[in-house]
Amino acid sequence: MPQGTDEPSYPAGPQPTEGGNGPTATVIPGSTETVVVASTFVSTLPGTVATISTGHGSTVISRLPATTTISTAHTIVTIVPGTTIIASHSSIPSSVTPASHITPAPSSTSTRIVPTGTPGPDGQCGVKGWICGKGECCSSSGYCGTSEEYCGNGCNPAAGFCLPTPPLPPVPTDISGRDSNVPAKIIENCVNKGDAAFTFDDGPGAYNAELLAVLKKYNVKATFFMNGHNYECALGQGAASVRAVLAAGHQLASHTWSHPMPFDKQSAGQTLYQVRKNEDMFVRLIGESPKYFRPPQGQINDAQVKQIAALGYxxxxxxxxxxxxxxxxxxxxxxxxxxxxxxxxxxxPLILNHEVIETTVRQVIPWFLEKYSKRFNWVTVAECLGDYSKPYMTVPLLAGSTGTCVDSDKDGSLLPGQ
Known part of the structure; x- marks a missing residue:
């Protein structure tokens, strides 16, 4: 990213004010919205193109591929991927204009990502000017973290990143996203010499943010085979982790809804339930479902291989x-x-680890990456198989699914076609 010659000073972030955080504006893809702001504070996940002008000759441009939230003392703006927003410190009233009428940022201004700030001594936020670190959220109780409890309902956008709640994706009318011609076989190795794939099962879990941080440190991409209702509910506490994996450029893959064991003893109806229920989770969170699947503990019988491959996996x-x-x-x-x-x-090699094991994340992975990160070309599973197409597909939501996790939904059975 180019750097300007005159580095402007940026505020650490807005101070919390009485009476709430002000209005919320959501910008639809392909348009820009101009909003009045009193001061500018930017929190970014890999996302879109955001141009913020404070009116004092300083501009912030972030060019990153997921959702970005821009918080100010008076306005919160949620940007959907593919959108450009221009926020100016002026008296211009809020308005929406076509993307073709975007006003270019002044060429004389600096370009950088604004740091989010510094939390308090015990990870506090939202008071005394304390702002969470980049990518962290400020919970309703005033502490920084990265899980749904911090980033979801009650999150304070003036003191940290808050997880946007996107509208439910449109329900497809067919299953044209599936490829029924996928070979019915089990894959155990990457195909190209020199390529290797790191995989992590059973998430989302408590150590997800730590794992993403160490992978980023060594610039290693991995594949996360996730459950919907296992260690954490992916539709609740674990939602932020699922989205964070995708935002960091890793691959998401399916590992069944509730990790039933032994998986190879499941009936055809139970197998379909585990696959479709997990698809429903992914569609609700990212709008699509993965094309890659791993059975719990690697247990799978010949009939299941044919059944799951026929679903496009x-x-x-x-x-x-x-x-x-x-x-x-x-x-x-x-x-x-x-x-x-x-x-x-x-x-x-194609290596199996588990993101929910503390010693794996805190001992094995840092040791491994320090020793082996430069020996192989570490890529996602799709890439290590020579598949450079999009590793996701469009599938319909599961009829009757509530989009929640309850103990009674861990097991179930579906009829063909459901």
């Missing part, structure tokens, strides 16, 4: 299992990896 297992989910110590996981990569010389 590539079925993925692994070539290296760190066995972290089987209760093995982090030292054992590290030894397993070293044996497979240094002794057995795997050339294009």
């Amino acid at each position: 590539k079925i993925i297992n692994w070539s290296i299992d760190t066995e972290d989910s089987l209760g093995k110590t982090w030292q054992t996981s590290e030894k397993t990896i070293q044996t497979e990569l240094d002794v057995n010389k795997q050339q294009h």
Whole structure:
């Protein structure tokens, strides 16, 4: 991103005010909205193009591919991907203009992403000018965090990033997004020598934000095989994690709705329920469903392989299992990896880990990336299989689904076509 020659000073963020956060404006794709602001505070996830002019010759432009929230002392603006917004410190009334009439930012101003600020000594926010760090949310109780509890209902957008609540995507009228010609087979390795894929199962979980941070540090992309209702409800507490994985450029994939075991003993109706229920979760959160699937513990029978492939999925297992989910110590996981990569010389490994295991995230992954991040070309599972098409498909929501997690919904059965 180009840097300007005159670096303007930016406020740490607006001070909380009595009487709420002011009006909310949502900008539809392909348009811009000009809003009156008193001061400017920007919190970004990888998202869209946002141009903010404070009226003092300083401009902020963020060019990132997901949702961005811009918070000010008087106005909150949620930007949908593909949108440009111009907010000016002036007396111009709010208005919406076609994207073709966007006023270009002055060429003499600086271009940068505004830092979000500094939280209090105990991670506090929303008082005394304390603002959460980049990507963190300020909860209704005044503390910084990254889960749905912090980023969802009650989140304070003046003191941190808040998770936008997008409208429910339109329900497709057919299932044309599916490819019924996917080969019915189980894939266990990457195809190109030198490519390798890191995969993480069973999320969303409590360590997701930490894992994303360490992957970012080493510039490694991974694939997250997620459940809808396992460790965390992906439609509740875990929603922020699901979206954060996608926003960080990683691949999302399906791991069934509730992780039933043994999966290979599930009936055809139960299998369809686990797949469709998890699709419903993804569609509600990101508007599409993954094309990649991993069965719980890798257990799957021939009939299930055919059934799931016919729904448009590539079925993925692994070539290296760190066995972290089987209760093995982090030292054992590290030894397993070293044996497979240094002794057995795997050339294009597909590695299984679990994001819900604390020692995996805090010990094994940092050690692994420090030692091996430059040995292979670390890519998503789709890329390591030579698939550079979009790894998601359009499918309809599940009829009768409530979009919530309750204990009674962990098991179920569907008829063909549902």
